[in-house]
């Protein structure tokens with residue numbers, strides 16, 4: 414091999430190496446570094462230092478409450494909903510048969526609930542005359558295990574409203590009226606009367622007839638003990654404690670998305686990966702398509718050149734997708750001299766009671782008088798749990814006997830709230846599977862019966878964000894039965910699927926108003942699209 418050949422080979426090798434080096438440099442320039450813009454922040458949760466890996470979910474403001482005004486909520490954009498399929502229409506299984514939390518009491522067999530006729534509805538205008546309606550439907554389901562228990566319960570509302578025409582109490586047009594119903598149950602309040610605990614010593618003195626029912630029941634005695642009041646931290650600023658709770662969703666959505674967008678020019682494989690990421694995070698196909706479409710359009714006109722631009726673009730697209738224009742105030746303020754009525758519904762174990770307690774806590778901290786209605790009569794423990802919340806918070810509670818008619822208890826609670834002049838009555842209902850026709854009909858009845866006394870201002874559907882797509886199916890059925898006006902997404906601290914927020918709104922056209930981010934009493938936050946997306950990215 415002569416010298417020329419050797420020199421030629423060396424030159425060729427040098428040229429190849431130079432080209433390789435140039436390629437690497439160019440590739441690096443086109444990539445966006447995300448490292449320096451996501452510093453970990455040390456936050457303090459009480460006395461416990463906590464590493465915030467999320468960027469922090471901090472609502473800029475506190476909870477927003479508004480008046481229902483006695484009218485229905487302005488309907489959000491109507492989504493296209495596929496027809497709801499109820500898979501189990503025969504048999505009436507008991508509540509709790511698939512609960513995610515242990516049931517601690519015997520299950521009540523549930524039978525078909527006779528619903529009020531359509532022509533009953535106009536009676537809404539006359540609450541006193543509406544009382545019998547409360548009794549009627551319940552009396553219509555006496556063939557179950559404990560008919561005698563339900564019968565006295567239905568009689569009770571009349572005792573609770575003695576100023577109303579008592580005769581109408583008895584004139585129930587119920588198809589089947591228990592013998593006990595016709596007897597003056599008001600003479601046996603210990604078997605029928607809902608327990609009413611009113612920590613505010615403001616029970617009106619001008620309604621002496623109502624007093625016996627409050628004091629008489631045995632289980633009311635416990636509730637009537639002056640409860641110890643907990644110090645409730647001011648709501649403003651306390652949401653800062655929830656930083657870091659969305660870290661799992663942040664990893665699933667924020668980090669992956671920013672990583673992909675930051676890789677420079679996106680080929681079809683990358684777009685597919687972005688789509689998969691969003692679907693895996695439970696955004697749902699509609700929201701995913703909308704986000705991807707928007708990102709494609711924006712990137713085509715304005716390519717991102719650095720991490721900040723990538724983050725800003727993604728934030729803009731995601732926030733828009735969350736419809737920040739939706740009204741997320743909780744309609745929990747009194748109007749026209751009457752308390753607001755909030756109905757809390759959902760399947761078993763989603764966090765209804767906990768959310769009711771947390772929200773009551775916020776309202777009390779806001780200076781509101783709150784009365785809780787324990788319309789979960791399937792389990793005594795459920796009412797106990799709510800009562801404990803009431804005692805901690807300083808809210809009164811109306812509760813019925815176990816297995817009592819939930820509609821009756823809800824009616825009583827609203828009647829009592831009106832009588833006592835509270836600001837808001839919050840009714841916690843029993844968890845029920847959306848597939849059980851009888852239970853869902855019963856829930857519809859609860860709402861209709863309450864509406865005979867006062868308009869329901871807010872129907873909050875509590876969804877467990879960890880259950881994924883099944884939550885949407887639940888939501889559809891609940892929306893159909895009780896016209897939900899807002900969604901509370903609980904357990905967002907325990908899932909990587911924060912994208913469910915997008916899907917729920919897209920599917921229901923109903924705003925997510927609150928999010929649960931832990932089991933603590935203050936781990937409830939108002940949902941704010943911008944703060945939420947900030948926490949994800």
Ligand SMILES: Nc1nc2c(ncn2[C@@H]2O[C@H](COP(=O)(O)OP(=O)(O)OP(=O)(O)O)[C@@H](O)[C@H]2O)c(=O)[nH]1
Pocket residue numbers: 512514759760761762763764765766767768789795842843844845902903904905906907928929930931932936
């Ligand atoms: N991690 C976490 N746990 C929560 C949250 N909200 C509620 N929980 C827990 O979920 C469990 C069920 O809560 P409950 O309030 O009893 O649920 P429920 O819907 O009233 O239950 P049923 O009335 O039996 O249907 C409890 O252990 C709560 O502490 C949340 O936001 N995050």
